[in-house]
Amino acid sequence: MKIIIRFVLLTLLLSTGVFITMAIPFLSFSNSLLWFFSTFMIGAGLALVAKHCGRGALLLAIPISVLSANALVVHIWPPLVRNSVLRAFNEVAKRDDDYRQLRKQVLPITLQSLEVPAPLQQGWNHGERALEVAHGVSVSLFATGLNQPYALAVNDRGVLFVSLPKIGQVVALVDKDGDGITEETHVIASGFDRPSGLAFKDGILYVATASCVFALHDSDGDFEVERQQVIYDQLPVVKHHWAHALVVGADQQLYLSVGAEIGDEGWQRASVLSLTDSGSVALYATGLYDCQGLAVHPKSGSIWATDDGPESLGFYVHPDELNVLVADGDYGWPFCYGNRLPDVELGSPEICRSTQPSILQLPANSSPRGLAFGDQTRGSSPYQSMLYMVLQGANYGKRQQGFRLMGVPLSVEGRILGWGVDLVSGWSVDGEPWGEPTDCVVGADGALYVTDQRAGCVYRISFE
Structure with a gap:
C-alpha cells in the first residue's frame, strides 16, 4: 500500500513539472526561473520514481504524467481556440472574465x-x-x-x-x-x-x-x-x-x-x-x-x-x-x-x-x-x-x-x-x-x- 501511495505522489510531482513546461507558452509571463523550476521537478520526479518505485514503475509514470498534463493543458487552453484567436487583438483578454x-x-x-x-x-x-x-x-x-x-x-x-x-x-x-x-x-x-x-x-x-x-x-x-x-x-x-x-x-x-x-x-x-x-x-x-x-x-x-x-x-x-x-x-x-x-x-x-x-x-x-x-x-x-x-x-x-x-x-x-x-x-x-x-x-x-x-x-x- 505504501509503494502505491509513494508512486501516486511522485507521479503527481512529475506531472506538475510536465504541466508547467507545457503551460509556459500560454502564460502572460515566463522566465528562465520558471523553466528551471519545471525541468527540476521533471528531473526530480524521474529520479525519485526510479529510486523508490523501480524502473518498471518509471515506464508507467512517464506516460501517465505526460497524458495527464496534456489533458489539463487542453482543458484550460483548448487547441482549437489557440488556433482561432488572433493574439494581437487585445492583451488584457487573458485576464478578462467576459472573454473566458x-x-x-x-x-x-x-x-x-x-x-x-x-x-x-x-x-x-x-x-x-x-x-x-x-x-x-x-x-x-x-x-x-x-x-x-x-x-x-x-x-x-x-x-x-x-x-x-x-x-x-x-x-x-x-x-x-x-x-x-x-x-x-x-x-x-x-x-x-x-x-x-x-x-x-x-x-x-x-x-x-x-x-x-x-x-x-x-x-x-x-x-x-x-x-x-x-x-x-x-x-x-x-x-x-x-x-x-x-x-x-x-x-x-x-x-x-x-x-x-x-x-x-x-x-x-x-x-x-x-x-x-x-x-x-x-x-x-x-x-x-x-x-x-x-x-x-x-x-x-x-x-x-x-x-x-x-x-x-x-x-x-x-x-x-x-x-x-x-x-x-x-x-x-x-x-x-x-x-x-x-x-x-x-x-x-x-x-x-x-x-x-x-x-x-x-x-x-x-x-x-x-x-x-x-x-x-x-x-x-x-x-x-x-x-x-x-x-x-x-x-x-x-x-x-x-x-x-x-x-x-x-x-x-x-x-x-x-x-x-x-x-x-x-x-x-x-x-x-x-x-x-x-x-x-x-x-x-x-x-x-x-x-x-x-x-x-x-x-x-x-x-x-
Whole structure:
C-alpha cells in the first residue's frame, strides 16, 4: 500500500513539472526561473520514481504524467481556440472574465462539410469543401456562380444586393420561398467602372464605383431602375485601392472610404468622406490607408472602420487595424500606425500624439474587409453582442492571418471585451486559399451573409 501511495505522489510531482513546461507558452509571463523550476521537478520526479518505485514503475509514470498534463493543458487552453484567436487583438483578454466565458460558449470548433444544394451546383466548381465553424454556427451556400462578388446591401424587403466589380454590375439575389437559396438573380445596373460599396437609404440604392457615387431609383421594386442619378463624380481614381466602403450614418449622411497608395497626394485620399444627397463632400476622417469596411454602432451611432495597412515596413510588420472614427480624426497614415507608433522615416512621437490610436491591432496581411454589428442577428446573446469582421487574407507564403470570419465580443456600450474569435475559417488549406471572404451584412432573416470573391458565391451563416 505504501509503494502505491509513494508512486501516486511522485507521479503527481512529475506531472506538475510536465504541466508547467507545457503551460509556459500560454502564460502572460515566463522566465528562465520558471523553466528551471519545471525541468527540476521533471528531473526530480524521474529520479525519485526510479529510486523508490523501480524502473518498471518509471515506464508507467512517464506516460501517465505526460497524458495527464496534456489533458489539463487542453482543458484550460483548448487547441482549437489557440488556433482561432488572433493574439494581437487585445492583451488584457487573458485576464478578462467576459472573454473566458465567451470562449466556453463558442467551443467546440467543428469541421462542417459545405453542402451544395442541387439548384446551386451548376455554379459551384470547387469540389468538396469544409469549413471550421464555432459552436452554434452553421454555414450554407446562398448563391453560386457569381463573378467575383464584392459588397453587400439589403433593402427593406429583405432582398440581397451584390456588386460585381469585374463585370461592372450590381445584381439582386432573390430567395422567393425563404429556403435560404437564391432562386432568381436580377441585373439591376451594368456598365459601371468597378462598382464596390453599396448602401440603401430611403429605398434608394447608392453605389460607389471607382470614380463616382450613383443613386439607383426603383420605386416599385420590380428590379428595373427607373432613374440613375450621379451624386458625386470627383472621386480620385486609385490604381490598386480603387474599392470604396459605403455606409449610411446615424445622421442619415453617406460615408465613403477612399484608399491611397504610397506617395499619393490629394485631400480626398486615405480618408473617409461625408456625402450629402446634394453631392457636397467633406472630410470626416483621415490617415486611413485602405479602409474597406464601415459599420455604424447601433447604440452610439459611431462609425467603425477597418484599415488594411501598407507593407512599407515589410509584409509581416505593419499591423492592420480596427478604428472607431471621430469627426476630423487623424488615424496616422503615413506618419503613424497602430497605437500611435511613428513610421521610421516620416513619423515622430510628437506627430503621433495628435493622432487617434486604433482600437484593435491585427496581424499584418489580415486584410480586414467587411464589418457588421450583430444586434439584428437571430441567435443566442453572444452572437448578437458581436462585431463581425471579415478578414480576407493575403496569399504571402504560409504566414496567412486572414481567410476567416471573426467575431469581436462587445459590451452594450461598445467596449471590446476581449480577443476576436474565429467563427468561420478554413478558406485556406496548408497555405493554398480556395476562398476569399470579402464583405458581410445581416439579412432580414437574422442570418449573416458573406461574399466570397475567389469562390464566386455568397454564404448564409446562421446562429443557434
